[in-house]
Amino acid sequence: MEFLDYTHNLWLVAASLSISMMAGFTGFSLTKGIAGQTVVMRKLSVTLAAVALGGGIWSMHFVAMLGLQLPIPIYYDAMITLGSALVAILMVGLALLLLHFYPRTPLILTLAGAVVGLGVVAMHYIGMSGLQLCRAVYTLPGVALAVLASCGLNIGAFWVAYGQRRPRNILLGTVCFGASVFAVHFAAISGTRFVAEASLREIGPLIGNETLAIGVVLSSFVLCGAFLLSGVTFLTPAASANAAPAPASQEKVPAATPTTPPVLRIPYEQNGQTHFIDASDVAIVRAEGHYTLLYAGSERYFCVWSITEAERRLAAGPFVKSHRSYLINPAHIVHFERRKDNGICHFILGDQTVTTPVSRSRLPALREALGL
Known part of the structure; x- marks a missing residue:
């Protein structure tokens, strides 16, 4: 050959x-x-x-x-x-x-x-x-x-x-x-x-x-x-960074910015379909890689939002960011434990007690939300 x-x-x-x-x-x-x-x-x-x-x-x-x-x-x-x-x-x-x-x-x-x-x-x-x-x-x-x-x-x-x-x-x-x-x-x-x-x-x-x-x-x-x-x-440029400054003689009129309505429902995936749950029913939003898990009652749901996107979309809602990986709903907290430089929130979800950390930098915001 x-x-x-x-x-x-x-x-x-x-x-x-x-x-x-x-x-x-x-x-x-x-x-x-x-x-x-x-x-x-x-x-x-x-x-x-x-x-x-x-x-x-x-x-x-x-x-x-x-x-x-x-x-x-x-x-x-x-x-x-x-x-x-x-x-x-x-x-x-x-x-x-x-x-x-x-x-x-x-x-x-x-x-x-x-x-x-x-x-x-x-x-x-x-x-x-x-x-x-x-x-x-x-x-x-x-x-x-x-x-x-x-x-x-x-x-x-x-x-x-x-x-x-x-x-x-x-x-x-x-x-x-x-x-x-x-x-x-x-x-x-x-x-x-x-x-x-x-x-x-x-x-x-x-x-x-x-x-x-x-x-x-x-x-x-x-x-x-x-x-x-x-x-x-x-390669989307930041418009504000490249915009030319307005002349000093030009009167600046503040533009009316539309108010973003609060997110009332959160999407989650189950059996290949997208469902929705009321934000008020969710106690914890926890980061899971590039996605998040929703804790509601005894159930956990998979959400396609990242923790950053969830924080942005739920900014007007009841949630408080207690840690870089957690958003929590203060209405579901049953016990708050203050430690030396951080804290722990306790939730009763179904028949289980679930705890979430509170970082030092997030303590003031959480205490304000809890009225402490």
């Missing part, structure tokens, strides 16, 4: 890396801040992000394949090529559903990264099976290296991007994700050999490099548009 020699077009290799970076930034940015959206809007955002990330993985792969230069002409089976793109999108979509519809625990972060890692490998080898006039020959160590590298690198990328949803984490996650997809492709290629075949294996319509290049360019153009749109919201 005689293996074909091959080289790479360095310009297309660089283009494939830029596409994977662009896709990572687009997907991670589209899902930023969707925790406060309705279930329907979150599903839409996840769908768009899955198309951006999965389509970017596919685009990167085929731009890199266009940069693979063999001594014979090659074609691609159109149906297999389309199937590889759909696999990437579906696997990324599954990972994003885990991240945005379940508590973001270390297990979920690891599982989501592993799902995307397997999706990248599956997309790569399915796409390679569509080669015509040429057959790819794999080795077990090469496949094992690709699988391990893909899962490991993507798990790391999702830990970085979703450990904290700050702009810095999104940028670092973008770099990690783009580099991981890029590295996995070339790790898999390094363990692959190519053999010329005498005839076409006609499974579906064939597409040549020129047609494939047009398709990849068009998909990349769509990703560029999403990149620009998400970049607008990602």
Whole structure:
């Protein structure tokens, strides 16, 4: 068996890396801040992000394949090529559903990264099976290296991007994700050999490099548009910081600011549906990772708000922030215990006694709310 020699077009290799970076930034940015959206809007955002990330993985792969230069002409089976793109999108979509519809625990972060890692490998080898006039020959160590590298690198990328949803984490996650997809492709290629075949294996319509290049360019153009749109919201400037000062002679008339009505009901997720509970019935709002838990009677409910968002939305309500991780309703406190430099609040919820800490800096506000 005689293996074909091959080289790479360095310009297309660089283009494939830029596409994977662009896709990572687009997907991670589209899902930023969707925790406060309705279930329907979150599903839409996840769908768009899955198309951006999965389509970017596919685009990167085929731009890199266009940069693979063999001594014979090659074609691609159109149906297999389309199937590889759909696999990437579906696997990324599954990972994003885990991240945005379940508590973001270390297990979920690891599982989501592993799902995307397997999706990248599956997309790569399915796409390679569509080669015509040429057959790819794999080795077990090469496949094992690709699988391990893909899962490991993507798990790391999702830990970085979703450990904290700050702009810095999104940028670092973008770099990690783009580099991981890029590295996995070339790790898999390094363990692959190519053999010329005498005839076409006609499974579906064939597409040549020129047609494939047009398709990849068009998909990349769509990703560029999403990149620009998400970049607008990602780098939102503070209007007050950049506003020019008004002339001294100009009379300043205070603008009427609408009063934000107090939040009377708090949303929570249960059995895949969004329900609401009266704020007055909730005794404690406790931070749980990027989300919160609501304590009401003997029940605990999962709320998609972060503790920061809950504090903002409930600012006009009955709650007092007693600790960086707790908002408490003074009406439900049955006993307050003052200690040397902090305190403890006691609640009777159902048949259990639950305590919450009160930090030193929060003592005055809580004592005022309790009339002490």
